[in-house]
Structures are given as C-alpha cells and as structure tokens.
Amino acid sequence: MKTSPLNGRALVHPFKTALAALIAALACEALELDQSLWAVISAIIVMQADLGGSVHAGWVRLLGTLVGAIAGVLMGLVVPDPTAAMVVAVFVTMSVCAIISGLNEALRLAGITAAIVLMLGEPGQSVVETGAIRFLETALGIAVALAVSLFVLPFRAATGLGRGLAEALSACADLYRALIQAEFDDRDTSKDIVEARARLRALQDANKTLIRSGFKEPRSKKRVEFLRGIFRLEQRLEEHLMAMEHAVESP
Structure with a gap:
C-alpha cells in the first residue's frame, strides 16, 4: 500500500x-x-x-x-x-x-x-x-x-497538496481496477477494494487539511485555489466509485 x-x-x-x-x-x-x-x-x-x-x-x-x-x-x-x-x-x-x-x-x-x-x-x-x-x-x-x-527544510502545504492529489488519483485508479476485476474477471478483490478505499479516504482527509493550511501561506492562494478545484473533481470521482462499488456488491 x-x-x-x-x-x-x-x-x-x-x-x-x-x-x-x-x-x-x-x-x-x-x-x-x-x-x-x-x-x-x-x-x-x-x-x-x-x-x-x-x-x-x-x-x-x-x-x-x-x-x-x-x-x-x-x-x-x-x-x-x-x-x-x-x-x-x-x-x-x-x-x-x-x-x-x-x-x-x-x-x-x-x-x-x-x-x-x-x-x-x-x-x-x-x-x-x-x-x-x-x-x-x-x-x-x-x-x-x-x-x-x-x-529549515521548509515544506509548503501547497506543495504537499499537489503530491497528495496525485496520490489520491492513484488510489482512485486502484479502486477502479479492483472493482472492474471483481465484476468482469470474477476475482475476489474484496481486500484490494477495502485497502484502496481506506487509502483514498485517508488521502482526501489529509488533502482537505492541506487546503486549509495552504490558504494561510504567503503567496500560495492562487495555486491552492487551482488545486482545490482538482480536489473537488476527485471528490466527485470518489462518489462515482462508491456508487460503482455498491453496484458490484449488489446481487
């Protein structure tokens, strides 16, 4: 993971x-x-x-x-x-x-x-x-x-947010892959689904915190505003994946 x-x-x-x-x-x-x-x-x-x-x-x-x-x-x-x-x-x-x-x-x-x-x-x-x-x-x-x-080893929230969004997209891809394999390949990917979902939610929580911190950093507002738009897109993507997971689990 x-x-x-x-x-x-x-x-x-x-x-x-x-x-x-x-x-x-x-x-x-x-x-x-x-x-x-x-x-x-x-x-x-x-x-x-x-x-x-x-x-x-x-x-x-x-x-x-x-x-x-x-x-x-x-x-x-x-x-x-x-x-x-x-x-x-x-x-x-x-x-x-x-x-x-x-x-x-x-x-x-x-x-x-x-x-x-x-x-x-x-x-x-x-x-x-x-x-x-x-x-x-x-x-x-x-x-x-x-x-x-x-x-001393400065770390801006805006920088971490960019990386976090990339990680979240990767988690979305992992969850999508596990759902597709469960539906069409008839494979037991329940463990992969649980892990990908948990990782995605943890990343979304971390990214939400970074957004709040990023707006308080000097000269970061425009960049964080742009990245927040991507974050919202990822939230909608997560909602679609949750609906897809529900459909896969339904008999």
Missing part, C-alpha cells in the same frame, strides 16, 4: 520541532528570561508539519496569549485577592473569545495565560511585569517556530 504524502516527512517534523525548542531555550537564556519553559512550549505547539499550519497556530497562540495577558493584568490590578482575580480573568477571557468569532480557537489559551499571569508570578514581581514577560516569552517561541518552519 502506498503511503500518504505526509509520511515521507515523518522525521523532519520532530527534528524541526526539537530544533525550535532548543533555539527558544537558548534565546531565553541569552535574553535572561527566567521562565524559558513558556517559549519552549510555544515553539513546540506552533511548529506544524507545514508552513501554513505553523502560521495559523502561531497567530492563534499569539492572540490567545495577548487576550489572556491583558485580562490577567487588569484583573490583578482591580481584584485584590489573586485567586478571585484568576477566576474572574479566566471567565472574562474565555467569554470574550467565545463571543468574538475570530478568537474562538484562542479560547483555552487565553484562559490558561490569564491564570498563569495571576498564579505563577515571581516573588516581588508586579502583575504587569509578569503579564509582559509571559507575552514576550510566548511571542519569542512563536517567532522561533515560524523562522525554523520557513528556513
């Missing part, structure tokens, strides 16, 4: 993620930031298999951190009790993110950041300083992840 176009890069993604985490930790050490953990976590979360995915993850994390840090600082200044301030800040940030459609994905990150700002500050450090430092550490991790994604 042929593999998904993403599987060939199975070791590249872990390597780039580890590299981004290392650079983030070293950068925090050079800047004398005490809590390098948050930069490292951000680098790991933001580093995706393709550039578009990294850009999207970075934007979501940056927004969530910004909203959470601001809410945490404001509640810390207004509410004297840290625990009460944390509860209010988490409620406010998650409510804001739930109401504003563009912030939906940042909902949990905003709540986590607000809690961190209010509960994990350094002794003698004001809530304003804690919020600013947490945001800086997070932004640093995001910047490192995006830089590694862009300059």
Whole structure:
C-alpha cells in the first residue's frame, strides 16, 4: 500500500520541532528570561508539519496569549485577592473569545495565560511585569517556530497538496481496477477494494487539511485555489466509485 504524502516527512517534523525548542531555550537564556519553559512550549505547539499550519497556530497562540495577558493584568490590578482575580480573568477571557468569532480557537489559551499571569508570578514581581514577560516569552517561541518552519527544510502545504492529489488519483485508479476485476474477471478483490478505499479516504482527509493550511501561506492562494478545484473533481470521482462499488456488491 502506498503511503500518504505526509509520511515521507515523518522525521523532519520532530527534528524541526526539537530544533525550535532548543533555539527558544537558548534565546531565553541569552535574553535572561527566567521562565524559558513558556517559549519552549510555544515553539513546540506552533511548529506544524507545514508552513501554513505553523502560521495559523502561531497567530492563534499569539492572540490567545495577548487576550489572556491583558485580562490577567487588569484583573490583578482591580481584584485584590489573586485567586478571585484568576477566576474572574479566566471567565472574562474565555467569554470574550467565545463571543468574538475570530478568537474562538484562542479560547483555552487565553484562559490558561490569564491564570498563569495571576498564579505563577515571581516573588516581588508586579502583575504587569509578569503579564509582559509571559507575552514576550510566548511571542519569542512563536517567532522561533515560524523562522525554523520557513528556513529549515521548509515544506509548503501547497506543495504537499499537489503530491497528495496525485496520490489520491492513484488510489482512485486502484479502486477502479479492483472493482472492474471483481465484476468482469470474477476475482475476489474484496481486500484490494477495502485497502484502496481506506487509502483514498485517508488521502482526501489529509488533502482537505492541506487546503486549509495552504490558504494561510504567503503567496500560495492562487495555486491552492487551482488545486482545490482538482480536489473537488476527485471528490466527485470518489462518489462515482462508491456508487460503482455498491453496484458490484449488489446481487
């Protein structure tokens, strides 16, 4: 069975993620930031298999951190009790993110950041300083992840999509061949049919993800728009093959 176009890069993604985490930790050490953990976590979360995915993850994390840090600082200044301030800040940030459609994905990150700002500050450090430092550490991790994604063995979703569409067409051909052999050659190709169908569906799911990521990549929109048209044609082809399979299986 042929593999998904993403599987060939199975070791590249872990390597780039580890590299981004290392650079983030070293950068925090050079800047004398005490809590390098948050930069490292951000680098790991933001580093995706393709550039578009990294850009999207970075934007979501940056927004969530910004909203959470601001809410945490404001509640810390207004509410004297840290625990009460944390509860209010988490409620406010998650409510804001739930109401504003563009912030939906940042909902949990905003709540986590607000809690961190209010509960994990350094002794003698004001809530304003804690919020600013947490945001800086997070932004640093995001910047490192995006830089590694862009300059170290870069992989664009649009490129992967082209390969994925070719793989999907090959899976369609395999499924068609197995169906024809089952109908006209009176051969038991049930195993081949199941494998080809499963491979096709896995590739279609992967390609759908690559389309979403591709639209977030710089200078890739036109190419992804064209490839999305091919993807839709393949979806219709898959529907015809499923109907053909049903006809073959019918007595």
